[in-house]
Amino acid sequence: MAVKQLLSGNEAIALAAFDARVAFGAGYPGTPSSEILDEFARLGGKAQWSPNEKTALENAIGGAFGQVRTLATMKHVGLNVAADPLFTIAYSGTPGGLVIISADDPGMASSQNEQDNRRYAAAAGVPMFEPSDSQEAYDFLFKAFELSEKFHQPVLYRLTTRVCHSKSLVARRESPVEVAPAAYTKDVKSNVMIPAYARIAHKNLRKKLADIAALSDSSNEYTKELVKGEELGIITSGISYHHCREAAPEASILKLTLSYPFPAEKLKAFAAKVKRCVVVEEGDPILYEACKAMGLNVEGKAEMYRFGELNVERVRRILANDLTAEPVPAPGKPPQLCVGCPHRKSYEALKALNCIVTGDIGCYTLGVLPPFEAVDTCVCMGASITTGLGLRRALPEAEARRVVSVLGDSTFWHTGINGIVDMVYNKPATGHVVMVLDNSITAMTGLQEHPGTGRKLDHTPAEKRLVIEDTVKAMGVDNVDIIDPLTEQDKLRAVLAERLASNDTTVIIARRPCILGAVKAKSYEETNKAAEK
Amino acid sequence: MSNTINIIVAGLGGQGVLKASDIVAEAVFSAGFDVKKSEVHGMSQRGGSVSSEVRFGDDVASPMIPAGESDFLLVLEDTQIEVNKPKLKAEGTLITLADVDASKLENPKTINIAMLGVLSASLPQIAEEHWINALKKFLPEKHHAVNLTAFALGRSK
Numbered sequence: 001m002a003v004k005q006l007l008s009g010n011e012a013i014a015l016a017a018f019d020a021r022v023a024f025g026a027g028y029p030g031t032p033s034s035e036i037l038d039e040f041a042r043l044g045g046k047a048q049w050s051p052n053e054k055t056a057l058e059n060a061i062g063g064a065f066g067q068v069r070t071l072a073t074m075k076h077v078g079l080n081v082a083a084d085p086l087f088t089i090a091y092s093g094t095p096g097g098l099v100i101i102s103a104d105d106p107g108m109a110s111s112q113n114e115q116d117n118r119r120y121a122a123a124a125g126v127p128m129f130e131p132s133d134s135q136e137a138y139d140f141l142f143k144a145f146e147l148s149e150k151f152h153q154p155v156l157y158r159l160t161t162r163v164c165h166s167k168s169l170v171a172r173r174e175s176p177v178e179v180a181p182a183a184y185t186k187d188v189k190s191n192v193m194i195p196a197y198a199r200i201a202h203k204n205l206r207k208k209l210a211d212i213a214a215l216s217d218s219s220n221e222y223t224k225e226l227v228k229g230e231e232l233g234i235i236t237s238g239i240s241y242h243h244c245r246e247a248a249p250e251a252s253i254l255k256l257t258l259s260y261p262f263p264a265e266k267l268k269a270f271a272a273k274v275k276r277c278v279v280v281e282e283g284d285p286i287l288y289e290a291c292k293a294m295g296l297n298v299e300g301k302a303e304m305y306r307f308g309e310l311n312v313e314r315v316r317r318i319l320a321n322d323l324t325a326e327p328v329p330a331p332g333k334p335p336q337l338c339v340g341c342p343h344r345k346s347y348e349a350l351k352a353l354n355c356i357v358t359g360d361i362g363c364y365t366l367g368v369l370p371p372f373e374a375v376d377t378c379v380c381m382g383a384s385i386t387t388g389l390g391l392r393r394a395l396p397e398a399e400a401r402r403v404v405s406v407l408g409d410s411t412f413w414h415t416g417i418n419g420i421v422d423m424v425y426n427k428p429a430t431g432h433v434v435m436v437l438d439n440s441i442t443a444m445t446g447l448q449e450h451p452g453t454g455r456k457l458d459h460t461p462a463e464k465r466l467v468i469e470d471t472v473k474a475m476g477v478d479n480v481d482i483i484d485p486l487t488e489q490d491k492l493r494a495v496l497a498e499r500l501a502s503n504d505t506t507v508i509i510a511r512r513p514c515i516l517g518a519v520k521a522k523s524y525e526e527t528n529k530a531a532e533k
Numbered sequence: 534m535s536n537t538i539n540i541i542v543a544g545l546g547g548q549g550v551l552k553a554s555d556i557v558a559e560a561v562f563s564a565g566f567d568v569k570k571s572e573v574h575g576m577s578q579r580g581g582s583v584s585s586e587v588r589f590g591d592d593v594a595s596p597m598i599p600a601g602e603s604d605f606l607l608v609l610e611d612t613q614i615e616v617n618k619p620k621l622k623a624e625g626t627l628i629t630l631a632d633v634d635a636s637k638l639e640n641p642k643t644i645n646i647a648m649l650g651v652l653s654a655s656l657p658q659i660a661e662e663h664w665i666n667a668l669k670k671f672l673p674e675k676h677h678a679v680n681l682t683a684f685a686l687g688r689s690k
Contacts, residue, residue: 006558006559006562006568006570109573110573133569133596161573162571162596162597165571165572165573166569166570166571166572166596167558167568167569167570167571168567168568168569168570168593168596169562169567169568239595239596242594242595242596243594243595243597245594246594246595246599311595311597311599312594312595312597312599313599313600327600327619329619330615330616330617330619331616332581332582332613332616333545333580333581333582333612333613334581334582335546335580335581336580336581338580339580
């Protein structure tokens, strides 16, 4: 038997990607997915941080057009950014294996919503795998690539926070996988989605999904059945499987490895052979609704269990139809901006000037909490600039002049840059002020590199470093100010006040490295310098 | 599942909670048990409450310890005791900073490791060598000696 290792789900996927000969992986950091590509690169795999999830997925699609295996990684909300290519590549498919990791965050440990990305599988028509632990996170990736290649169809690989970050034992495959070298075969009817070809492709997609459902029904590769008593049966997928087998050791369980398309015949047969059949799933009642649509006699969970993660106690309550209020966990200490964090000084300035701050996604979102309470809105990556522009258009002049859009450097390159285009092209009457809190790293997700750090994912030098001030100047922004928020606090306030009073477009770059990131950046730079010599 | 032992390590971000639980998980793993370790990362670097759960036995199911079912609760920061206490069994063992005589430590930063020593003394199914190997795996070599001394201090308590 193979030697086992104790790995997180993310580490297991990285190892599987390496063993499955994935040609390259592209992604954008997002908790809980971030460690996958870092670990894949550490193992010797080829990986990159793309500026955002859309560009990452498109890179992976391009690679798969070259007939190799590629991987795109992102958190659940990242798939919203990448949804545009997703829906069309579902039609065209790719000749190479393409797996898209969506790491969902039920309970919102580190996210702005708890959307259930199983919906994307049905919406786009893409098969979805759901591992429940690190061994499955390792094993199912091979199945996912095999299925993708067999049907020339992208595959979604849905993880949740507990699967990504929990550690459990993993046995690694001993025999290496054989993969064909990259090649290109022209096939415009499959790969160019003009309406005439897309109409055919959509019909092909529905046929493929029916074939995949039939395969899942006829094989034991895509479901796992735990046969116990006949009194209680549970239909489930992902991490909930382990909560169920602990909460109800007497129950028979049907777990979907491939959770979309649904194996209708298996679900019917399972529901028919138990006296009581309950669907236990984290998040939305997707499996439950599918079972009901098939006319199966199953129970779902009460609405109160849609919110947050499931665990053993909550599964016990679901099975007991317990609708009483759940115990509220004692409030711990909330996270906060680090002592010495340069963002603190920027927020002090914004608060002193009574600004309306349209915020963004990153460490600096913590500026919403006391003592700053300086963030007014937070929607999604890159939304700070454009929601700020909208607010400026809507408000009377005196109020409009208070609006400042605040975002980080990594978020600027992600989708903030599009907002600059909008600001220059559609300048509000009062102009606008954007403040980039540039701490020179992607801090919130664990200090990853981005296009402006000058280093690649593995921290070696990038070919070019993108420069925020050069970029926004070239785009036609009227004023570009670079200020150290720590050593130039008075200047920051004076410049901010002056720009708010003008009708210009302004980008203030409050630049000072993250105190956690600066230590790492220094060691990378020293290593890179030594390598140069 | 029935013989699963549950251990929670809790504290604040930046205190070494995750490293301490990594060491526990590694020690029980190398002793041959099935093991699952669970925690939520992401915001933990920002000084908020952090806890990490380790479960081991013949066949561990859920990676998360049900409330009131933890056998051991190791708390690295006194303000976090009350927050985490509901997770401990009525007859469970609470290990706090007070369980180590800090004045005997060569380096006060090694108190987490001394607390792991206290925990280890209550887990006879894990031989000492597994703890020592786990400590060596997760700590930088130049800090091995001072931490092994701290571990021995806690273990002999």
